[in-house]
Amino acid sequence: MSAVDLLAAAGGALLLAGTILPLLRLPAPPALALQAVGAGLLGAVGALVLFGAAPVGAGFRDGLHPALGIDGLSGFFLAAIALVALPSLLYARDYLAGAAHERELAALGGLFIVSLCGVVAARDPSLFLAFWELMTLAPAAAILLRRHDAAVRHAVFVYLAVTHLGGAGVWICVLALAHYGALSDPGALAAQGSGAQALVLVAALIGFGTKAGLAPLHSWLPRAHPVAPSHVSALMSGVMVKVALYGLIRVLFEWAAPAPLWVGLVVLAVGLLSALGGVLYALLQHDLKRLLAFSSIENVGIAALGLGASILFASEGEATWAAVAFAAALLHTLNHAVFKALLFLAAGSFERAVGSLDLDRLGGLLRRMPWTGAAFALGAMAIAGLPPLNGFASEWLTLQALVHLAFGPALGLGLAGALAAAGLAATAALALFCFVKAVGLVLLGEPRRPEVAAAVEPPAAMRAAPVLLGGCCVALGLVPGLIVPALMELAPGGGRIATEPALVVPGTGSLPSLWLGVGIVGLTALLWRLRGGRRAAPVPAWACGQRIEPALRWSSDAFSKPLRLVLEGVLRPRREVEVVRAGGLVRSVRYRGEIPHLFDTALYGPARRRALAGARVARRIQSGSVRGYAAYLLALLLAVLVAVRVGVIG
Amino acid sequence: MTALAAAIQVLGGLALAPLLPGLVQSMKARLQGRRGPSPLQPYRELRRLWGKSLADPQPTTVVYRLAPCLVAAATVLALLLVPIAGRAPDWSLGNDALVLVGLLALARFALAASSWDTGSGFALMGSGRDLTFAVFAEPLLVLALLLAALPAASTDLVAMAAAAAGSGPWTEPVHWCGALAFALVILVETGRQPIDNPDTHLELTMVHEGPLLEYAGRDLALLEWSAAARHWIVLVLGAELFLPHGGGFWAQLGWLAAGVAALCAGLALTETAQAKMRILRAPGLLAGGCLLALAGLASFLIGGL
Structure with a gap:
């Protein structure tokens, strides 16, 4: 056994110990520490394998003989899991302290991490499917342990129902692959003809797509993610949907490779729909955690755009760009894991401090919770895709891939690439809109409720976790070029670029994020000096001479109103205005408005009605x-x- | 030559940028039969603002105070990405067209965040509209840049400018479509009619001016300069990528000056001939631009270059 093998075994053992011991009355904090060390070791092994160490453990096999192993792709995902799990476990230390069912929640959190690592390290169908189901069930149990009122029970029911219905696709796909012997021999499926390949691919798209939250199968995600305990939300949004992407990548680029052209187009279309739909509905949410959940759909969509582009490039024989698009998808996966975990953890701290996450009832928290608030602002800027943070690097790389897809020469692919590039640009603009709104309503302005004015920073561990993740956002943003070449080597067709801090891709003007970062910070500091310590006159904000009263404050809806009006035809908002008159005078005006989720009203509603009608007949x-x-x-x-x-x- | 290009990029960008909005205003006044302000008026305004004291709306945080510096810093970096007469000095920032899009977005984010910090309804109204436009303007900008990148098959602005030189591109419909799409980008980014009215003093109609309402003194000077520099960036890009140019460095410099002046005249003419459009109709116009760009791409892919 090599040292890396030993490290992996030790990591797995510690993680398991940290999961089981709380059930044997070990207090939560040491158990969480054990889990953290275990997950950290596994992540380190993953990173070592990704950057060139020999694969650990077994290779893939088709029989039902449990086996575990780590290769480059698994290593990447293990590292991503660890990067989210470590801060989440740190956060959970103070977040769970004193809570009801503290030890059970710690154990379930550990079980969740075990199952996440298990899926990416499983090397045979039985373990893969077992861990896959465990990964679905563990967070459901954690949610129900913490809260079990009717609304939460319904959310969990929808989560389990949709992911299990969709999950059937995973079973069909994996068992079919094992049947054809394609897990151990990637060429085997192609020999079975296009029918078998199409069956596996469609099953994989439905199965893994549901779990990844790709539209139109995403309906469970915005329901389940917000009700989970915050450190579990961070793991669900940050990593669980990524592990589903891992499955999709294995099928599309390894087991059923080479994926045919139509799959590339389908993945591209689904990615575009998820990206645009996800961020549009994120913008319209009033609850911070629901907003974050919808934005996860958007980001998974962006990763899918990269994967789709990679398949299309590969079918055109452009190995380098296929690898770049593939690496862009993986990089975005990693980046999203980092900043989404940050945002969910910070949201948990806000909820703890204020008692509500209704966007129109917060405000001014940057002053009261400077550490958490600053980290949240940094995460929001990263997720909005602003240079020089990490979100920009991966969105830039994805956009470059799509733009180069549009260069042709095939007409259909070119137009698809241009449409997707335009869609991604619109997504980025919408994400900026959405997150500047979130930052404004949560952190800036005046507190909108007395309890917000009394908010204080959470304990040290809960403060440190988002700040650490914020550091990762900056680091990953400044030197993306050190990771991307390693990710490109995971792409099936090869193709490489030089390893240096800047992203230097042929056919682009390159992205020297480090210097951009230095430039932005340096110039801002310089201008700050120039602006200088001049006397600033304290004045009220201008409202045509009126005082800005609480009723005059701008709300979440008011800010996005222009967009809502422009997109009225798509969003179909419902509104009711009720005017109560008495004696010729208007006594009160009641207003009610809502924007139905189009996928629910147009797709899931009719499907549910049909199913119930069918059940009545049966x-x-x-x-x-x-x-x-x-x-x-x-x-x-x-x-x-x-x-x-x-x-x-x- | 590259040193001169660098000098024009920095000094020209910093010093000449305010001339462009001044030029447009003065041409517009002439076209409307007024005497109007001198083209140097923006410089006088900047000097006046530079000497004034700052205003600090209560209660604001560091976000409000930092925003003008961040906006100006992002704009300066964007300025350094744009080649002059086909040359770009090496600032180690690359010359990528899509990085430029990101930097402009950073400036937009900073300004919108400052509006939330003041909590002023007018500022938020303006930035809400600005961001709504951006949802349609950003795809348009990316598509226009994509069309300009087609001949070079690269998003490197220097390569794009070189590939657009000569008369070759003008025989292709894709070039015309790209030029029209970019013209709409210029209207949005400079905040000109029919998208926005830079002369308005009515808060309710403001788009780009709204978030600037609370600022005073040097803060306002930085923001006004940034708005002028955005004129410089898009007009220079428009002239380098879509207007005729070619020859050696000096010839290209001449073409660039003529092109920017022509674009300023075009803006003045549009502002005189066109009334401001309803805010909610502007996105339709921009979406139309996107369709035009896609049609241009289709013609390119069918016909080749």
Whole structure:
């Protein structure tokens, strides 16, 4: 056994110990520490393998013989999991302290991390599917342990129902792959013909796509993520949806490779729909955690754009750009894991301090919670894709891939690339809109409620976790060029660029983020000096001479109103205005407005109604009498025998 | 030559930028039969503002005070990415067109955040509209840059400017579509009619001016300069990528000056001939520009260059 193997084994053992021991009455803090060390070791092993160490453990096998192993791609995802898990566990130390079911929640959190690591390290179908199901169930249990009122139970029900219905796709895909022997031999599926390949690909798109939160199968995500405890939300949004992407990447680029052209177009279209739809509805949310959940859909969509572009480039024979697009998707996956975990953890601190995450009831928290607030602002800037932070690096790389796809020469692919590039640009603008609104409503201005004015910073660990992640946002943003070449090597077709801090890709003007960062900070500081210590006159903000009263404050809806009006045809908002008159005078005006989620009203609503109608029809044959059911069995048996006799089956 | 290009990039960008809005205003006044202000008026305004004291709306945080510096810093960096007469000195910042888009977005974010910090309704109204426009303007900008990048097959601005030289591009419909799309970008980024009215003093109609309402003194001077520098960036880019140019460095410099002057005249003419459009209709115009750009791309992919 090499040292790396030992490290991996030690990491796994510590993580398991940290998960099991709280159930044997070990207090939560040492258990969380054990989990953190274990996850950290696994992440370190992952990073070592990604940057060139030999793969650890077994290779993929088709039989049902449990096996674990780590190769480059698994290593990347393990590192991403660790990068989110460490701050989340640190945060959980103070977040869970004194809470009801503290030890059980610590154990469930550990179980969740074990299952996440397990999926990416599983090397045979049985372990893969077992960990996959565990990954779905562990957060559901954590949610229900913490809160179990009717609304939360419904959210968890929708989460389990949708992910299990979609999850059937994962089972079909993995079992079919094992059946054809394609897990161990990537060429095996291609030999089965395009029918088998199409079956596996469609099943994978539905199964992994549901779990990744890709539109239109994302309906569970904005329901389940906001109700989870914050450190679990961070893991769900930061890593769980990424682990689903891991599965999709394995299928598209390894087990069912080379993916045909239509799959590339489908992935590109789904990515575009998720990106635009996700961020548009994120912009319209009033609850911070729901906003963050919708924005996860957007970011998974952006990663899917990269994957789709990579397939299309590969089908065109452009190995370098296929690898760049692939690396862009992975880089965005990592970046999103970091800043989304940051934002969820900070949101948890705000909720703890204020008691509500209604955007219109916060305000002015930057002054009261400077550390958490500054980290939140940094995360918001990163997720809005602003240079020189990490979100910009990966969005720039994705946009470059799409723009180069548009260069042609094929007409269809060129137009698809241009449409996707325009869509990504619009997504970035919408994300900026959304997160400047979130920053403004949460951190800036005056407190909108007395309890907000009394908010204080959370304990040290809860303060440190978002700040650490903020540091990661800056570091990943400044030197993306050190990671991207390693990610490009994971792409099936090869293709490489030089390893240096700046992203230097042929056919672009390069992205020297480090110097951009130095330039922005340096120039801002210089101008700050020039602006100087001149006397500033304290004045009220201008409102045509009126005082700005609380009722005059700008709300979340008011800020996004122009966009809502422009997109009225798409969003179809409902509004009711009720004027109460008495004696010719208007006594009061009541206003109610909502924007229905288009996917719910147009897609899930009708589907649910059809399913219920179908169930009503099916109920007619449910007589409840044993003799009736025996007759059904007999009829079925006879039908099978007849079918065999005639030669339809068997 | 590169040293001269660097000098024009920095000094020209810093010093000549305020001349452009001044030039547009003075041409517009002439076209409307007024005497109007001198083209140097923006310089006088900047000098006046530089000497005045600052205003600090209560209660604001460091975000409000930092925003003008950040906006100006992002704009200066954007300025350094734009080549002059086909030359770009090496500032180690690269010359990527899409990085420019990111820097402009950073400036927009800083200004919108400052509006939230003041909590002023007019500022927020303006930035809400500005961000709504950006949702449609950013795809348009990316598509226009994409069309300009087609001949060079690179998003390096220097390569793009070189590939757009000569008369070759003008025989292709894609070039015309790109030029029209970029013209709309110029209107949005400079905040000109029919998208926005730079002369308005009515708070309710403001888009780009709204977030500037609370600022005074040097803060306002920085923001006014940034607005002028945005004129410089898009007009120089427009002249370098979409207007005729070619020849050696000096010839290109001449073409650039003529091109920027022509674009200023074009802006003045549009402002005189066109009334401001309803705010909610502007996104439709920009979306139309996007469709035009896609049509241009289709023509390129069908016909080749």
